[in-house]
Amino acid sequence: MKQPKVTVVDVARAAGVSKSTVSLVLQGSSLVNEATRARVGAVIRELGYVYNRSAANLRQSKSKIVGIVVNDLTNSFFAELAVGMDMVVQSAGYIQFMANSAENADRQAEVIASMREHGMAGLILSPARGTTAADLRPLVDSGIPVVLVARNVPGLKVSSVVSDGHAGAAAAVQHLIDLGHRRIAFLGGFNDTAVFDERMRGYRDAMHEAGLNGSDELVFSSAPSRAGGVAAVERLLSTADRPTAALCFNDAVAFGACDGLRSARIEPGVDFGVIGFDDVIEAKTAVPALTTVSVDPQGMGRRAAQLLLKQINSGDFEHEALVASVRLVVRESCGAAQRMKREAVTA
Amino acid sequence: MKQPKVTVVDVARAAGVSKSTVSLVLQGSSLVNEATRARVGAVIRELGYVYNRSAANLRQSKSKIVGIVVNDLTNSFFAELAVGMDMVVQSAGYIQFMANSAENADRQAEVIASMREHGMAGLILSPARGTTAADLRPLVDSGIPVVLVARNVPGLKVSSVVSDGHAGAAAAVQHLIDLGHRRIAFLGGFNDTAVFDERMRGYRDAMHEAGLNGSDELVFSSAPSRAGGVAAVERLLSTADRPTAALCFNDAVAFGACDGLRSARIEPGVDFGVIGFDDVIEAKTAVPALTTVSVDPQGMGRRAAQLLLKQINSGDFEHEALVASVRLVVRESCGAAQRMKREAVTA
DNA sequence: CTGTTAGCGCATTCAC
DNA sequence: GTGAATGCGCTAACAG
DSSP states (O other): OOOOOOOHHHHHHHHTSOHHHHHHHHTTOSSSOHHHHHHHHHHHHHHTOOOOHHHHHHHHTOOSEEEEEESOTTSHHHHHHHHHHHHHHHHTTOEEEEEEOTTOHHHHHHHHHHHHHTTOSEEEEOOOTTOOHHHHHHHHHTTOOEEEESSOOTTOOSEEEEEOHHHHHHHHHHHHHHTTOOSEEEEOBOTTSHHHHHHHHHHHHHHHHTTOOOOGGGEEOBOSSHHHHHHHHHHHHTSSSOOSEEEESSHHHHHHHHHHHHHTTOOBTTTBEEEEEOSSSOGGGOOTTOEEEEOOHHHHHHHHHHHHHHHHHHOOOOOOEEEEOOEEEEOSTTHHHHHHHHHHHHO | OOOOOOOHHHHHHHHTSOHHHHHHHHTTOSSSOHHHHHHHHHHHHHHTOOOOHHHHHHHHTOOSEEEEEESOTTSHHHHHHHHHHHHHHHHTTOEEEEEEOTTOHHHHHHHHHHHHHTTOSEEEEOOOTTOOHHHHHHHHHTTOOEEEESSOOTTOOSEEEEEOHHHHHHHHHHHHHHTTOOSEEEEOBOTTSHHHHHHHHHHHHHHHHTTOOOOGGGEEOBOSSHHHHHHHHHHHHTSSSOOSEEEESSHHHHHHHHHHHHHTTOOBTTTBEEEEEOSSSOGGGOOTTOEEEEOOHHHHHHHHHHHHHHHHHHOOOOOOEEEEOOEEEEOSTTHHHHHHHHHHHHO
16 A cells, blocks of 8 residues: 655656656746656656645755644634635645644644644744743744734734724724713723733723713723623622623623623623624624624735735745734624513513 | 844854754754754744745645634624634644635635645635535545634545534424424425425424424525524515424524514513524624524634644544534513513513 | 756765 | 765756
8 A cells, every 4th residue: 555655756657757857847847848848747647746835845945835823723714714815825835833822822833833844835824822922932043934814923023914993992992882881881801811801901092082081980901701601791780880881801702791781681792892803703603693893804814914925935025024914793683682671572 | 124134044144054954943953952953043033033834835835824714704603613713723733724716606716726736734614605525536646634613514535523503403493392383384494405304404304303294384494694584584474374483594584484473563582582503703702682503613712723734744644524502592571572572461 | 958966964884 | 972875756967
């Protein structure tokens, strides 16, 4: 079963030419006679020759391999991101080492090191929580292009593609104001990340601009999870001057908030405005309960990959910071529960 | 910025030893003096030397690279699968080329070819729809171990890990029977796939065993999508002797069925039993509306990866067909809508 | 247009 | 214990 691997020499001998001629046809060079080209091609197919790209890479000391490391592939947002990258990487004739860091910075460091040893030409990284500039410094200093996506690493001068949290938060707040809300809270997330800061500033700025109060008493931080959302909304509900709407750090928090509201017999979207950033849960999972601030993750992935390939091919290391625009997705709200509520009221 | 790449020779020279000595310390050989080992280690760190694994692989004509090709990474099921594989591959000191075929057999062929040229040691494939045995034959004939996962390719003798659709369908039917249903339909899916056949047979066998009718009039096939589910359930509702429950080909169909039922003022899970296979939509997306037949996708991925690594390391090509067991997940059904309905009734 | 020669970075004999 | 030589499969100069 195990075929003795056939090399260029074998092909050359079988075709009655020399190695370099074979090499030339392999590269589609026009410096070779049409007849010989055809003969060599035939022999290649016949012998089942497979090109050894590692050897070629070694010789040329360059590769068409890129690394893609994602913090959490089980999160649909990042999976979509990866798929976007995959598309452009593949179309460009590159191939990717792809790995999941599972939010573990140590693991992330390991796979990046491994990819480097394998000769990757560039890296797209959606960094695990806790990634520091120092972690990446040796890599970027070695001259390998790196593009950060979705999250930034403070203090590291490399290109990045992130979504516009500030504008998104501001748009969300404006939407709630347009709906008539005046007392609007910010729910969930920890204030130790750049992402949180940015969204928070968007919230504050929009509140301020509308002449509304956006002070700390309206900020209920928590774990950026469903459970965190429940906890945060419970604290919110127990305050004196209760808000009538909330912008949630992400959709997981928003779902938690909805859970908490329902437990308190408050119907989210009807009795209380809820908007979440669309980070965690796939749009297509059809939970039409929420208005969300969304970015196109595949598009973001594609842009990141294009940026990396550009840098690889140009050897140019200008740091571009791309900002992916976001949009407010107002869904037919709350589905069955809300319909039934309305019917009950009108009946 | 671009460091002139440092090789073993540079290290050797700087440390005042020869290449082979450096090579030995890199492999952790005990044949080398403790003092020299330390000195070499220091120089390596100092010079920022990175091991060139491609060159080593070329020399030894073997690699610790595996290929992972998945039909649809945007589908959480397959993303989880990939994450499971990633875990064991990484832990074993391997690294993976990972690509998304997007259900496109041509693209799949391309990436597999590319991975082969890059010298992968084995392949885990969740095949795109329409993959034929002929597509994979050259690869398996070349002696590279291949493990199929989630879907099988008829006529190809390689190892595989698939979930137990027959047992799952039977368990689902039994559950519905226990709930008191007697007229149970099978909804969605096209009968041109092995997966459909298997689930269908599980359904039929269980119905038969219970002395119930499982004939063709109870089978409403459709696209395995949410829209397909709506269409199928509408046909179901227009039949004379209307079923009281349905087993759906997958969860997308099941959600569609729920949509259709609600449009007809029938509350799924309350007035009509619905069970779906858990193929498409992530459990954690928190749509607690359905009872589903589920498999642990990460576990499946891990087993597939373990199987592949075993074959790579043993050179053993016995074809193992692993069947991942499934379980019935009965969720607190239908959430808010259902609660409100109950309250309305009791009020 | 085609053949010859010489490495890419490393691991593996074999002498020393 | 360590060093010199050889080749993995391929490409890049040159010759012819």
